[in-house]
Amino acid sequence: MMTGWEDIRARVLARIRARDWPPGALIPSEEALAQEFGVARATVNRALRDLAEAGLLERRRKAGTRVAALPVRKATLSIPVIRQEVEALGKAHSFTLLSQRAAEPPGDVAALLGLRDGAALIWLETLHLAGDAPFVLEGRWLNPAALPPLPDFSAISANEWLVTQVSYTTGDIAFSASAASPHEAAVLQVPIGAPLFITERSTWTADAPITHVRLAHAPGYRLHTMV
Amino acid sequence: MMTGWEDIRARVLARIRARDWPPGALIPSEEALAQEFGVARATVNRALRDLAEAGLLERRRKAGTRVAALPVRKATLSIPVIRQEVEALGKAHSFTLLSQRAAEPPGDVAALLGLRDGAALIWLETLHLAGDAPFVLEGRWLNPAALPPLPDFSAISANEWLVTQVSYTTGDIAFSASAASPHEAAVLQVPIGAPLFITERSTWTADAPITHVRLAHAPGYRLHTMV
DNA sequence: TGGATTATTATGTCTATACATATTATCCTG
């Protein structure tokens, strides 16, 4: 009988599922469990911490560890670069730069990025293709003040250039559904008003806002994850 | 100068951002970093493990630790119970059971749950309200063979009953956008064809499929998370 | 030289111990 921390986690999880420790109940202390399972407290700690991160346990110093009453399930979703996403479908990735110009962002974008009014940003619109079918329309605001000199975005996608230039940022992601505007409909080759899956991301470094991007995915797109 | 593992993580992250260690590069070994930062190797390990879980580092035994070249950003999203979600908006949650009957699931649902054809499931349709506005339409297939006797679903929502009965399951989640069917449009009080944000979840225990649910969210719904 | 064997190495984990920290419970005092 192995006694790694994953085994301890499994045994604790089994008791939760078996309702030996029902939702809301206090479970024994790390010390007690360590003794019972015949391992060091650090090993129990590792197991319980992992279950807590998954949302199944709630832990507080001195108060102890209890089984989450209404477990808020936590799913981790990976956000790949578009090219990888397309290639994972077995299609060839290509893209077209539809427009690039300096402009003042609309109020909501400026607010999202925490910019004062009148800041000059770069607007980029790129269509990504999977094979020869439209895959996603990318509309992006870039803050040139916080970036190295911009490259030729018809040669490298903004998406990948940013990853290599200012990777490891903090950000904010939202998903929603929206009806295709006439412009989006034309570009994505769908009827006006077709339901589109929208991803919006705002990105900052420690000091400055970097970019805000809106991805309008072609119909059929699914964002998928396991729990 | 503090030297907790979070400080070590911050210092490593700073070097990554500063490109002292550019994407793809091998960083010093835990031992070397421990020496440099004046902490135990276990502390460095904790910090690097955390960064690896976040997708910023890639670690392999013997090969060492390198900065992720194309970091697949990982976002954790919390999936609350609907009632909590509504109450977080400052609205009162209520729901109406629209229909409940025994039926054979359509092929795609049976396939998703890994059921053989002809299995008898229970179909539930519930409308959740935020205040008096439609919030989400829940269409759910339940596997009674894997569940305790079903309660009166007009009194408790299937959502919450399941959480308390068969919590801590594994599952599978997908998000997409879809046009409102005539039925959905009527129930959610939106035009036919309106873009709806769809959440689909399949849930299993170790042995048996439990439920498949499709949530059609009223327009305006956004799924939000930080990275 | 090619292929299998062996050594080396970085990470992964466990242990025992110690101290820190956040709460909760208790006790004391006015």
Add this chain to the structure above:
DNA sequence: CAGGATAATATGTATAGACATAATAATCCA
């Protein structure tokens, strides 16, 4: 009895040391 100081306690984290494991590098032999 209220309120504030104090003790008790469970988790959080750090440490040194040890061994396990996976993967690479080096070596040896046919």
